[in-house]
Amino acid sequence: MTEKNNLFINGSWVAPKGGEWIKVENPATKAVVAEVAKGGQADVDAAVSAAKSAFIGWSRRTATERADYIHALKDLVKRDKEKLAAIITSEMGKPLKEARIEVDFAIGLLRFSAENVLRLQGEIIPGSSPEEKILIDRVPLGVIGAITAWNFPLALCARKIGPAVAAGNTIVVKPHELTPLACLHLAKLVEEAKIPHGVINVVTGDGKDVGVPLVAHKDIKLITMTGSTPAGKKIMAAASETLKEVRLELGGKAPFMVMEDADIDRAADAAVTARFNNAGQVCTCNERTYIHEAVYDKFVQKVREKIEALKVGLPTDPSTDMGPKVSEDELNKVHEMVEHAVRQGARLAIGGKRLTGSVYDKGYFYAPTLLTDVTQDMDIVHNEVFGPVMSLIRVKDFDQAIAWANDCRYGLSAYLFTNDLSRILRMTRDLEFGEVYVNRPGGEAPQGFHHGYKESGLGGEDGQHGMEAYVQTKTIYLNA
Incomplete structure (x- = not known):
């Protein structure tokens, strides 16, 4: 009882x-x-x-x-x-x-x-x-x-x-x-x-x-x-x-921007952490990853390796990196968004399915998922996923990254990886988000101020x- x-x-x-x-x-x-x-x-x-x-x-x-x-x-x-x-x-x-x-x-x-x-x-x-x-x-x-x-x-x-x-x-x-x-x-x-x-x-x-x-x-x-x-x-x-x-x-739809001068290893680590922590069920999660075309292929390879290394399992297991979704409805919502993105032209590189067998049959486990060749006009770029799905979008330069990041009805959190101070200073003026993580994964501090713009x-x-x-x-x- x-x-x-x-x-x-x-x-x-x-x-x-x-x-x-x-x-x-x-x-x-x-x-x-x-x-x-x-x-x-x-x-x-x-x-x-x-x-x-x-x-x-x-x-x-x-x-x-x-x-x-x-x-x-x-x-x-x-x-x-x-x-x-x-x-x-x-x-x-x-x-x-x-x-x-x-x-x-x-x-x-x-x-x-x-x-x-x-x-x-x-x-x-x-x-x-x-x-x-x-x-x-x-x-x-x-x-x-x-x-x-x-x-x-x-x-x-x-x-x-x-x-x-x-x-x-x-x-x-x-x-x-x-x-x-x-x-x-x-x-x-x-x-x-x-x-x-x-x-x-x-x-x-x-x-x-x-x-x-x-x-x-x-x-x-x-x-x-x-x-x-x-x-x-x-x-x-x-x-x-x-x-x-x-x-x-x-809600949030955080852009994660990686420029060509960034520390790619550090950016890839942060991108995966910011996307798959808590099975992606965080309002500040990396919801759309914009990568400069000069480092796109290299970045894709690095995040793919890191995602494939994630262990999905019982949350009580110390070696588990990612647990289940919180409910059946949440799992089904995420899966439908992934399938819709593929129908719109995204390429499913990893995951994209409910996990079954072994311990997975007893809970709401979804595979860590990587979508490549995502474009700005796809629905998954504009609607909050709130799940373990990383969408990679190629950008030609910083101007395009900023413009596409702002092309969003949400304005909670954003991420920027670059070593160019002029870009960072411009971001403080032009990026329409309440909090921005520069060269680090997410996670607000009690002494900070957690707030968003727009919706x-x-x-x-x-x-x-x-x-x-x-x-x-x-x-x-x-x-x-």
Whole structure:
């Protein structure tokens, strides 16, 4: 019999009012690893009410008091690193070594929030008379609604909880229904850290029954969501009914540009890492690889060798480089995109199929795939794959690489490999993406700022700019 996990509301573990449960499946084995509560409108209302009641006392605590609680939570996450990594692997399917990296990132996010809350500073401006000062204070918003994606089940929760709560807000978190277990374990650590009741609440369930009422709730002051662009557009429209603030981190279609003067070995390593980590299920992944024609053939050979060397297997195996896709639907979506690309003229060099036999029959394993002779007009160049498929596109020069990189409705992340400083400086002006990795693989830092342009979202997360999303200004005309 699988474990049943209740909702975490107002410091207590409570059964869903609807009495329904969702099964959580291990994508590597298809085994049911747990059941979680299927929350609904009444559960959302209870969680928001608890968060609203807790806000008064929590927001009046000093910044250092709140930071101490976040530090305590961070230390418990560090203590439970192996347990959390195992949970992430069991529900999401990423290799255990990558799950450990995710836990470390979550620790870094919590640490940054705790250490930098005192840097949420106000301003003093000269008044309109000699006796007056104008104060611009920064105050918490109130109750935050957070909706997370399935690809980083712990880090995305920490990314939202840390800054929101450190800044004096309270929060209701809806983890993705495919991967809710890491967030629920984090809630157990919230309880152990003795964070006051109602400050952090977790309501599991699907988007229709939990996400929709959370976005629509009149007492939610800001919605922060990580997920797909279509879902983000629906959230933005729904949030307009109550004029709440919205922070959206959505899809990506990162260009990976390799110029003729680049270190080709280094670029090939980074290209493969940035494409096949987490089976390509990362919004910052290398989604389209533009290679200068002078080094195209050499680059193709190098990445082909590296892709062929990848070991796909059980994510608990230390030698595994790539695990399964998260679900059957996700696997089928990727396969159809590959087949469509081939029909449009791309050449299938490696992979392009579901893996079968041995351990593969028990899960959603897709072969690491390489497409060559891809052209800019193909659909796979413009639609997010979110899977282990590398598309190689030949470019004649840097001008064409920049133009084709920008020919995209997304604008989250990009990569550039070159040793030409003038190209790098030009890129800072001309490339229409919120974050760019120059001569390195991907992976944002807690102290950076993770944000996108165009249909990749609104606002951003991490760093001091990310923390400032969780406060609002209050202007005070001060006279004696």
